[in-house]
Amino acid sequence: MAVLDDADVLTQTPMPVPEARGPLSAAVIDALTAGTPGADALRDAATAAVDRAEDVLTDDDLQLTLFLLYELHYGGIHGVDDDLEWDPALLAARAVLETAHEAAVRAVVPLPERPEPTAEAVSAALFALTAADSGPSLSRWVARKADREHIREFLVQKSIYTLKEADPHSWAIPRLSGRAKSALVEIQSDEYGGGRPKRIHSAIFARTVRAAGLDDSYGRYVDLVPAITLSALNTMSLFGLHRRLRGAVVGHLAAFEMTSSVPSRLYGDGFRRNGFDEDATWYFDEHVEADAVHEQIAGRDLAGGLVAADPALLDDVLFGAAACLVVEGMVGAHVLAAWDTGTSSLRRPLPADGVPA
Numbered sequence: 001m002a003v004l005d006d007a008d009v010l011t012q013t014p015m016p017v018p019e020a021r022g023p024l025s026a027a028v029i030d031a032l033t034a035g036t037p038g039a040d041a042l043r044d045a046a047t048a049a050v051d052r053a054e055d056v057l058t059d060d061d062l063q064l065t066l067f068l069l070y071e072l073h074y075g076g077i078h079g080v081d082d083d084l085e086w087d088p089a090l091l092a093a094r095a096v097l098e099t100a101h102e103a104a105v106r107a108v109v110p111l112p113e114r115p116e117p118t119a120e121a122v123s124a125a126l127f128a129l130t131a132a133d134s135g136p137s138l139s140r141w142v143a144r145k146a147d148r149e150h151i152r153e154f155l156v157q158k159s160i161y162t163l164k165e166a167d168p169h170s171w172a173i174p175r176l177s178g179r180a181k182s183a184l185v186e187i188q189s190d191e192y193g194g195g196r197p198k199r200i201h202s203a204i205f206a207r208t209v210r211a212a213g214l215d216d217s218y219g220r221y222v223d224l225v226p227a228i229t230l231s232a233l234n235t236m237s238l239f240g241l242h243r244r245l246r247g248a249v250v251g252h253l254a255a256f257e258m259t260s261s262v263p264s265r266l267y268g269d270g271f272r273r274n275g276f277d278e279d280a281t282w283y284f285d286e287h288v289e290a291d292a293v294h295e296q297i298a299g300r301d302l303a304g305g306l307v308a309a310d311p312a313l314l315d316d317v318l319f320g321a322a323a324c325l326v327v328e329g330m331v332g333a334h335v336l337a338a339w340d341t342g343t344s345s346l347r348r349p350l351p352a353d354g355v356p357a
Contacts, residue, residue, distance in 0.1 A: 014076040015219025022061025024049035032080045039089035046096035056104035063227040069094040070237040098238055109322045117311035119304030126299050126321055130258040133325045138332040139263035142270035151274055152212050153345055156221045161233045163218045165202045166191035169253045171240030179305035183297050190290055204283045211280035214354040224346040224356055228334050232327050239320055247313035250306050251320025254298040261292045
């Protein structure tokens, strides 16, 4: 077991303001930092950006903007007034982007066959769906081929979500009741360390980041990651922040947990092969055991329990689970396509000292 000290209590501070990736993100960053957004101008800029986009899910300008607007509901952005979290102009622009993002996700996500709306049938359907997932296996690549530079890139990509792991799914807690609510709280309690701050999964992950010589500050590497990496987190935030999509966020979490245990073991193997010790692999080793338990709770009690209590949410649960597999698969495909050709999966290569300019 790793030796813990005060450095292992991760304090999430507001993320730094990133660089703009186009006219919309530039306009929103200006509005956030100046504190004077204009409703019509931002909404029109968002509409124009959507019209320009060839692919909403991989458009850098759109995905960075949506990520920034969602970040106002999480740890915030350095120098940005907290009052802007509920600014009508920013919410209006966000709504335009959310509509486009949701439509794009729905367009690429095939819905699985509908089971009976019982806890057992829903759980079985989700286990079948995740078992049949034929997406690219980033974890196997890391286990067998990755060198230390690949591992550092992998951690940069993963840091965008994992340094605030579990937070997007936690938005669902007040929107559920009964068996589903209890199951979600049980899962999230483990994610947040079971009352022990030093065992919060994001804090354990930060240890791994530091072991690789990287900066564990939240949002430090936003400028380096591609749009599809932001898109995966934006999908979680979209599902979590809208009550009408509570079934989707439950399905997403269920699939997330059901596809975590085996990949975590493989990631740990890849890190050990590259000389990382148990202190650095603790995050992955923890998930091998924890998620093997979580997947049962997520399938039967969370997703199954929700549908059993409210059968009208069945399609949303299936959509959320399928969306998790498809969008996360797109991230993996992007990374592997780059690595297979000997190039970086980042927007620009990671500096040797791990600190982007």
